[in-house]
Amino acid sequence: MRHILKPPFRPFGGLALLVGLFLGLATPLRAYPIFARKYQTACNTCHTVYPKLNPFGQAFRLNGYRMPKETEDLVKQVPVSLGSPAYAKLWPNAVMPSQLPGNAPLAMNVKMESVSTSAYDPASGKTTTHNDFQFPQEANLFGAGTLGDHMSFMAELTFGENADGSTSTEIEHARLDFDSIAGPDHLVNLRIGKFAPNLYDGFQEMWLMTDNGVDTMFTYNPVGYRGGVGSGADDAATPIISLPGRVRGIELYGVAGHRFFYTLGLMSKIGPGGYSGAYGGATPTSPNGNFGNNTHKDFYARLDYKFGGMGLDGDTEGVKLPPENWRENSFRVGVLGVSGNGRDINFSVADDLGNPFNMQDVSYTRAGVFASWLFHDLNVFGVYLRGNDKLQLLDPVSNLVLDENTRSYNTWFTQADYVINPTFLASVRYERLRPADPTVKAERFLNLNFTYLVYANVKAMLEFREDLNETRNKQLAIVLRAAF
């Protein structure tokens, strides 16, 4: 029996959605003064403005937190030996030698944010404004470093304070990398843990200079009676399947010939977090990006090539670069994709009359193109992403399949970051999301940012975000961030 899918069931009201978008999805902090201490160098060796990486910082990251062609004298904090290097000759009759960072590889970030939000509720016709001192909005404890020549690690524990006074703690990242494990340096690296996959290199929130992440890219909810209706929120009552900003997985990545980048990964399926019950149940036990509760694993891949500028591994052979380390003339282009399976995970949907159904996203793909053009002080980059979801409508009691449809959505954004001078920077971003449900209007957002780098490790930002479909929905944030 085929059911005609009818207008969407919105899992939560417009106001809640916007509050979620504007308040709940602010960019976590990411800058690691651990390395400033290790190398006795300033933050802007690697960051244009943290957490946005300059070309050298990108190479440093991809090299497993090692400087290009790193030598011992560059490392100012002498590491602790876990065995003389000569023990390598005795392996496996002796444990392979390694090193520990010379000092505890820890750093803190704190973020204070004054947020003014205006949200229009179409149900009541009222516009609600809210001014909130989020002092602090969150604090992050980082651990990152290298363990000898072929291992590195990164962990991040985030402490958050919510507007209602509640607090939260989350392990946002915890990963181990095995670096340059075969072939030439930087060619084969293996990562395991919870992390922002290199699938999103350059546009995930942890690499953006803006306070807001690209929500339309990462929080789209593809599940709805007629397909997805728009962005969701990862702490919403109804879970989402989208493109998780962080994954639990295993990733292979590397740089070949200085300019070719690849990554292949296997991750816990995208979808709801841990859900109780045989078919997902109704009680979320963890946010999106955490453990999925089916046995399927999703696959992802990305291939990039960089023209001009510094090599992706930091190679500068034959390249003329200006002394201003955020500048270069380069163009990077890449393709990315995800393939997954959300079978056996039930989501609750309802038709126009409120009749409940279960829905499963039994097969999904995401395919996109990334491009980044860096010219002098300007960096323009963006992503186009298209997603297909095979949605099954099921009887809520018997769980029998009533209908099946493939729904498609697309989303894209473009962002221009400009270094006015090393102290002042500006950014403008336009985002557009065309949900799968044809009856729903495309979402469009404008995000403007002005950043003042007070010190290399302290910055102040003024950021404005507006819903271009409903200009009464907007947010103005004044942000103060420090890394130490």
Add this chain to the structure above:
Amino acid sequence: MNTALCTLLALALAGSLPAGDLHGKVACKGVRNSADAVVYLDAIPGKTFPAPAKHALVDQKNLVFIPHVLPVQVGTTVDFHNDDAVLHNVFSPDACCSKFNLGTWPQGQSRSYTFKNECQATLLCKVHPEMEGFVVAVPTPYYAVTKADGSYEIKNVPDGQFTVKVWHPKLKAAQKAVKVAGSTQADFEIAR
């Protein structure tokens, strides 16, 4: 007359005059300082040097091999002394010194090993895996270890044309021909 004859005979036997010293700097690129490079004259064709009777010493103190790098002439016996209150061991994973293992011994005692071949022997301690030292057995008695600034001096080097080699625990070895005449300077640069 007899004295003059004896002098001439001695000079002829020596083949060259002990006329001065070889000195200079070794620039060690990519490491924290330029210490611990061994500079030495390679084997001199037609010349042999008897093994020294005097033992050399490597101390184990505060869980460190002292000195970190010890050059010796081939044939030298090295005493390894435990100056710590804990047990120490000395062994080498290198074939050039037959992968010797001297066992474990307490404070105040020593064990010895004679380096019969040219060798860059890594010294390790099974009890304390982070300990690392080196004995570099070279074919002539003309050698020196660089200071932190890279400077070295080898005294009483005869005049002549020699191959001078440089070895470092972490960097690639280097060599070059040097003509020694009196006080002679020879600088090197080594890297990974």
